[in-house]
Amino acid sequence: MTQVLDKPLELKAPPSPAERTARRRSLLEWIAVHSLGIAAALFFTLPFVFVLLTSLMSDSQALSRDLIPHTWEWDNYRKVFDTPGFLTWWRNTLFYAFLGTALTVISSIPVAYALAKFRFRGRNLALMLVISMMMLPPQVIIIPMYLFWAKQLDLSGSLWPLIIPMAFGDAFSIFLLRQFLTTIPDEYVDAAKVDGCGDLRTLLKVVLPMAKPGIAAVALFQFFYAWNDYFGPQIYASENPGAWTLSYGLESFKGAHHTDWNLTMAATVLVMAPVILVFFFAQKAFVEGVTLTGVKG
Amino acid sequence: MSTYTLRAKHRRSTLRTLAFLSPWLIGFTVFFAYPLVSTVYFSFMRYDGFRPPVWTGTKNWTYVFEHYPLFWPALRNTLWLVVIMVTLRVAFGLGVGLLITKIKTATGVFRTLFYLPYLAPPVAATMAFAFLLNPGTGPVNSLLEKTGLPAPGWFNDPSWSKPALTLLALWGIGDLMVIFMAALLDVPKEQYEAAQLDGATPWQRFRYVTLPNISPIVVFAVVTGVIQTMQYYTQPLIAGKVASGVIQGAGTLFEPGYPDKSTLTLPQLVYNLGFQRFDYGSACVVALVLFALSMAFTALLMRRKGGLIQAGER
Numbered sequence: 001m002t003q004v005l006d007k008p009l010e011l012k013a014p015p016s017p018a019e020r021t022a023r024r025r026s027l028l029e030w031i032a033v034h035s036l037g038i039a040a041a042l043f044f045t046l047p048f049v050f051v052l053l054t055s056l057m058s059d060s061q062a063l064s065r066d067l068i069p070h071t072w073e074w075d076n077y078r079k080v081f082d083t084p085g086f087l088t089w090w091r092n093t094l095f096y097a098f099l100g101t102a103l104t105v106i107s108s109i110p111v112a113y114a115l116a117k118f119r120f121r122g123r124n125l126a127l128m129l130v131i132s133m134m135m136l137p138p139q140v141i142i143i144p145m146y147l148f149w150a151k152q153l154d155l156s157g158s159l160w161p162l163i164i165p166m167a168f169g170d171a172f173s174i175f176l177l178r179q180f181l182t183t184i185p186d187e188y189v190d191a192a193k194v195d196g197c198g199d200l201r202t203l204l205k206v207v208l209p210m211a212k213p214g215i216a217a218v219a220l221f222q223f224f225y226a227w228n229d230y231f232g233p234q235i236y237a238s239e240n241p242g243a244w245t246l247s248y249g250l251e252s253f254k255g256a257h258h259t260d261w262n263l264t265m266a267a268t269v270l271v272m273a274p275v276i277l278v279f280f281f282a283q284k285a286f287v288e289g290v291t292l293t294g295v296k297g
Numbered sequence: 298m299s300t301y302t303l304r305a306k307h308r309r310s311t312l313r314t315l316a317f318l319s320p321w322l323i324g325f326t327v328f329f330a331y332p333l334v335s336t337v338y339f340s341f342m343r344y345d346g347f348r349p350p351v352w353t354g355t356k357n358w359t360y361v362f363e364h365y366p367l368f369w370p371a372l373r374n375t376l377w378l379v380v381i382m383v384t385l386r387v388a389f390g391l392g393v394g395l396l397i398t399k400i401k402t403a404t405g406v407f408r409t410l411f412y413l414p415y416l417a418p419p420v421a422a423t424m425a426f427a428f429l430l431n432p433g434t435g436p437v438n439s440l441l442e443k444t445g446l447p448a449p450g451w452f453n454d455p456s457w458s459k460p461a462l463t464l465l466a467l468w469g470i471g472d473l474m475v476i477f478m479a480a481l482l483d484v485p486k487e488q489y490e491a492a493q494l495d496g497a498t499p500w501q502r503f504r505y506v507t508l509p510n511i512s513p514i515v516v517f518a519v520v521t522g523v524i525q526t527m528q529y530y531t532q533p534l535i536a537g538k539v540a541s542g543v544i545q546g547a548g549t550l551f552e553p554g555y556p557d558k559s560t561l562t563l564p565q566l567v568y569n570l571g572f573q574r575f576d577y578g579s580a581c582v583v584a585l586v587l588f589a590l591s592m593a594f595t596a597l598l599m600r601r602k603g604g605l606i607q608a609g610e611r
Contacts, residue, residue: 033399040393041410047468048413050436051425065439107320114317120310126318133329135595137528139564140588143577144335145328151346168324199313228418230531231564235572247420254424254539261428271421279416283409290472291479 055266062262076266085241086267089249092237096159096245097226103166104173104222105215111169112177113203117189127178133171138231146235157240162232166222173218179292180214181207217289220282227275246271336588340581350578357578361586365579370558371566372586374459378529378562382463383522390473390518391511397474398481408478415471419531426465427452427539452540455559462533462560473518480514481507520594527591530568533560563587 015023054062055076057069080086114120115127150156184207192202208215230247237243244252253267279286315322340357344350361368393411400407414422429437430451438448451461488506497505508515533554541555553569554561563583571580 029399030401033396034402036396037400037407040396041407044411044414044468047425047429050429054428054436063434065434065436067436067439107324110317111321114314118310118314118317120314129325130321132592132595133325135524135591136329137524137564137587137591139528139530139567140584140591141329141332141336142567143339143571143581143584144332146571147335147346147577148332165324165328167320168328169321174321199317224416228420230420230535234568247418250420250424251535251538261434264424265428268421268424272417275416275418276413279413287412287475290475293476 051265051268054262055269057262059260059262062260062265073262076262077270079263080267080270083253083263083267085244085249086253088242089244089246092159092243093227093245093247096163096229096233097223100163100166100226101219101222103163104170105219107167107169108173108177108218109208109211109215110203112174112181113207115174115178116181116184117186117207130171130174130178134175142235149236156236158243159233159237159245161236162226162229170222173222176218176221176289176292177211177214180211180217184210213285213288214292216282216285217292220278220286221289223278224275333588336581336584339578340585342578344577345575346577347575353578357576357582361579361582365566365570367553367558367561367566367569368583370554371561371563374533374554374559374561375526375529375563375590377459378462379523379526381459382466383519383526385463386466386470386473386522387515387518389467390470391477391515393470393474394477394481397478408474411474412471414468417469420535422465422469423532423535424539426461426468427536430461430464431540452536452560453556455557458536458540458556458559462536465532465536476514476518477511480511484510520597523594524591527587527594528564529562530564533562534565536560563590 050067053067053069056072056074057066057076058071058073061070115123115130145161146156149161153161155161188206188210189202192206197205226245228247229245230251233243233245233248237245237248241249250267250271254264339350341352341354342350343353343356397404397408397411417425429435432438432448432450432453435451438451441448449457449460451457484507488510489502492502492506537553537555537560538551541552553565563586566583567580567587570576570583
């Protein structure tokens with residue numbers, strides 16, 4: 001306390017009229033920006049809040065127009081887990097997401113490295129083709145792909161037709177990683193060469209440790225892709241409920257519990273929650289990845 | 298160095314490049330080039346997956362364009378979404394990006410809140426919105442009625458179902474916000490200062506300093522938005538299914554694009570023709586229309602100096 005009192009009070013000259021209008025304007029701007037910010041925050045968060053509140057309502061109240069639960073039915077979440085199949089969907093989703101992510105990362109790294117650091121004829125063409133693959137709606141080639149996996153290899157009713165292709169590089173991951181690797185100066189690569197490192201060793205010992213944030217971003221995107229995928233499981237796994245994933249099963253949940261909005265919303269929360277949890281642990285890598293796709297050339 | 302060693306060196310570097318590219322070279326051939334050619338091939342075949350394919354010339358093509366009742370509504374819906382949804386998404390994403398650069402209090406909290414919806418799995422987000430916008434029991438309409446505003450039928454009304462989908466798309470704007478925010482922070486401060494000295498109004502500063510600086514990102518956002526819309530599948534399908542109250546596996550037939558074909562998109566037709574009607578040939582025709590449209594937009598991207606292509610030319 002005394003410390004504060006010891007300090008001489010700073011006396012400021014009274015603000016001039018011009019300064020006063022400037023200050024008033026900046027205050028008004030501050031208020032405008034923050035009111036808009038709060039309005040936007042409500043738009044982005046209220047859906048989550050309503051879903052959470054409904055997931056804790058009783059069956060009958062979920063059909064009413066009330067916004068706040070009368071009694072908090074935490075039991076709803078247990079009921080969701082008791083629904084036949086729900087745990088299987090979890091297992092399948094985790095399997096698809098983890099194995100798919102691992103395969104994608106392992107197979108995309110060397111391709112991205114070659115596209116970023118090797119000089120060879122047709123490099124730009126290769127890059128263009130990667131971008132075209134990225135742009136192609138999956139529905140364009142789904143008929144021959146389905147016939148290939150289901151009729152020729154007899155793998156329908158499983159997630160393998162979605163997992164196996166990930167061992168052969170994923171266009172988006174290659175592109176994103178390549179973007180990241182171009183930001184690593186060539187000098188590091190050249191220095192490793194001078195020291196007698198082969199290509200593979202240069203990649204593993206020099207480039208990869210520096211590329212960790214890029215790899216983390218690719219892994220996260222791929223994980224979320226598998227987690228969110230609806231079309232793939234619908235095509236290949238729909239006939240076999242034992243192979244369903246959370247995203248695919250969730251929709252059928254609404255069917256099984258036709259009017260139970262409370263249970264449906266509890267299941268919805270349970271499908272959203274892991275993604276959001278992962279995000280909080282890996283926020284930086286994720287945001288960096290999003291930026292990399294759009295901004296850094 | 299003798300010619301021999303030079304040639305050997307060259308051959309070694311070619312082999313090395315091929316080795317590194319090999320996963321993708323296989324993937325490209327097996328999972329891209331081959332199926333693409335097959336799609337063209339099947340579009341001239343009658344094939345149901347059981348009997349062997351029969352060459353039918355352009356019959357599938359005339360069927361899709363002239364007799365398949367869902368094709369033109371789906372194409373119209375896709376174009377509606379490309380024009381209106383993409384425009385609004387880019388405008389809103391830019392707006393929120395600008396807003397977040399101006400917020401000086403608890404920026405991290407605001408940014409996270411704005412970003413989270415982008416992460417919500419599409420099926421979960423659509424289920425949530427189908428509930429929120431449910432005309433009978435949804436909280437949104439009960440709030441609207443309390444404030445005396447009109448309460449639309451949203452996913453149950455053909456003229457409101459696409460706006461409802463647009464609202465869902467605007468909710469998940471997080472990725473664009475981040476991209477725009479990064480671009481906005483990269484605009485040189487000196488240019489703003491110079492504009493301010495010249496007495497430029499805030500609008501003039503936005504129009505003549507901000508926009509030209511971020512225009513590659515705007516192009517990028519538009520083109521990727523259009524490509525995403527070409528693939529728009531899960532959200533309209535789930536919204537239509539949930540709103541129509543179809544029960545899976547109970548023998549209820551789902552009306553495609555409920556209500557009144559208003560949420561039908563081209564990717565849904567590929568599924569409808571191929572996996573519900575087992576008319577693989579006609580499904581391939583729709584797939585090729587989709588392919589032509591996406592390639593046309595990709596070509597646009599290759600020509601304009603967007604963010605993506607700067608990367609490609611480096």
